[in-house]
Amino acid sequence: MLNKLIASGWLEEPERNDYQRQVFLDPNAEILLDAIRRIAQPDPAQFTGLLRIACNDLANPNAAELFSWEDLRACLTNLEAGVRELKAMSKSVERLTRKQLGASTLERSVTIVYGDFSSEIANKCYRELVRAQLPEKLVQAR
Numbered sequence: 001m002l003n004k005l006i007a008s009g010w011l012e013e014p015e016r017n018d019y020q021r022q023v024f025l026d027p028n029a030e031i032l033l034d035a036i037r038r039i040a041q042p043d044p045a046q047f048t049g050l051l052r053i054a055c056n057d058l059a060n061p062n063a064a065e066l067f068s069w070e071d072l073r074a075c076l077t078n079l080e081a082g083v084r085e086l087k088a089m090s091k092s093v094e095r096l097t098r099k100q101l102g103a104s105t106l107e108r109s110v111t112i113v114y115g116d117f118s119s120e121i122a123n124k125c126y127r128e129l130v131r132a133q134l135p136e137k138l139v140q141a142r
Contacts (some may be wrong), residue, residue: 051079051134
């Protein structure tokens with residue numbers, strides 16, 4: 001794999017006289033490799049409240065007069081990050097659903113629902129979304 005990455009130009013290996021290998025990773029390749037790692041082994045979904053912050057900013061009746069272009073850009077950045085968080089939660093729910101459907105016993109299926117799901121999704125994400133009253137705030141912000 002290392003030789004393929006060097007041949008493709010993702011890694012650079014300078015010639016050395018001491019027969020030791022020293023490989024340099026291009027910063028752009030580092031970003032892509034991190035994205036591939038996240039696809040292969042996603043981190044547990046978390047809700048940080050960026051979507052809630054954007055909704056609070058947009059729901060302000062005086063937002064049009066108070067917002068600068070930088071504020072609007074920051075709000076859009078928060079919205080995009082919040083949507084990514086919701087998509088990550090959705091993927092986690094899908095993954096746990098597939099895991100539950102693939103369970104060989106009823107006991108394992110119940111363990112997935114009451115153990116894995118509650119610890120990974122309900123406690124970390126869903127409760128925070130409800131507490132933040134996000135569905136209502138999204139309507140107001142829109």
